[in-house]
Amino acid sequence: MEVEKGKTAKYLREKLGGVPEQAKHNLKEFNSIKKLMLEALKEEDLTVIQLSEKLNMPTDKVFYYLMSLVKYGFVKTGDIDDMDEYYTYKLNE
């Protein structure tokens, strides 16, 4: 079968009869966490611990996703506190 360049994902999706459930689940989870985090940061700059309290989410999970959002360019690192311990994070607008 001749498959048009630039449209091959559709070909594989049809061949496999859909998308693996785990991949769909991962995407859903990431999107919902990303949304929550970006909304929280819209209001104010926050540290990992403050964001964790605001979202009622474990600090290590917040840290992992927040660092990923920094990497992807949605969030940027702000200032460090007076004790040189915790950075705040802000939207990368």
Place this chain on the structure above:
Amino acid sequence: MEKNIDKTSYDALVIGAGIAGGEAALNLANTGYKVLLVDKELSVGGKMIMLSKVFPTLDCSACITTPKVSEISRHSNITIFTGAQASNIRKIGEKEFTARINKQPRYVHIEDCTSCQLCEEACPVSVSDQYQYGLIGRKAAFIPFSICSPKAAAIDIENCTLCGACERACPTNCIDFTMEPEIIDIKVKTVVLATGFKLFDPLDIPRYGYGKFKNVITAMQMEREIAPTRPFNTILRPKDGKVPDKIAYVLCVGSRDASVGNPICSQICCMYSIKQAQLLMGALPMADVTIYYINIRSFGKGFEEFYQQAKGMGVNFVKGKIGRITEKENGNLILRYEDINSGKLQEEEHDMVILSTGVLPNEGISELFEGDTLGLDKFNFIGQSDALAGPSRTSIDGVFVAGTASGPMDIPDSILSAGSASSEAISYLIQHS
């Protein structure tokens, strides 16, 4: 469905493209032999390309690896297959081996990829980044890491939702989901095994809390945190993003420990921990770094001086055996240890703990062979048939071993070992031509 591609001939098959395999391939290629270099990962470079700096000189690891990797990649006598594994290696007569190469699709035509990262930007999926040892996420369409070779994107098909956003963003149309696994049957005259080592999994010692207490990380994770291609802006602890200021190293995790099945010394952990301690003191001038050790094995050239240099910089060395690590509510860690000099039990609080995990053999290498048996040593590293007279010879005539596939060693020794393996392979090729 798998495609069956025609047979191809090379002088040498080198399995594993870490520093040892890369060096062996280069030596063979520079002598005029045609080499097929295969690695199961998406990039050549092995573990060395992921390191920060190297002991005892503190030279930048990437600065040493990158020119070598580019020399290997550009060499007209070397063909590289990444995402590929060899199997069914069989000796046919006195002069030839046949082997099967199983190449997984990358879903990107690497020759057309400009590594512009537009696919990465467009991809909505985020999963754990194996090349940052799980410290951060990466996309399903991704460039493995910034100094990878080939410098091209790949698609993580297991996590891909097949949305097509990457394809639409790609300016060169090089993403191709019609790619399939390839099977390539080859003929070679000699084989060099440079499959390297794996790291001890600290989950196997639950009393250290790895996995449960997020501020307990491995030395390989710390290597990433201090490397120029680091995941964060500075050194941060994964539990809550705090900049640590009281850091502990626990040496011999999974080494010299018969209870976890590895009675031997890993030879590199003392020195890489001392290296990291020095780098941490440079990066975090206010931090205290303590190394808990049983013995410091600073046996190589310049190693004892390097150890003394760390002491001089203020790294605290405690001869102590760690019994258990527990976590406080604020994420700090309590190390309970036996002070070996006094015999007393002590406790000390740290805000981050690095486990210096040991070197283990990669499994399944003998299963790559059919017919002849590839002998292993008693620790399951590839057996050296004559460790004194010909350390790179194996139980199969014409098959040689390079680097840490034969036992723990550092980078200079891996390069030396690769030199030995390639010389033996060249001599074998001349004798059997």
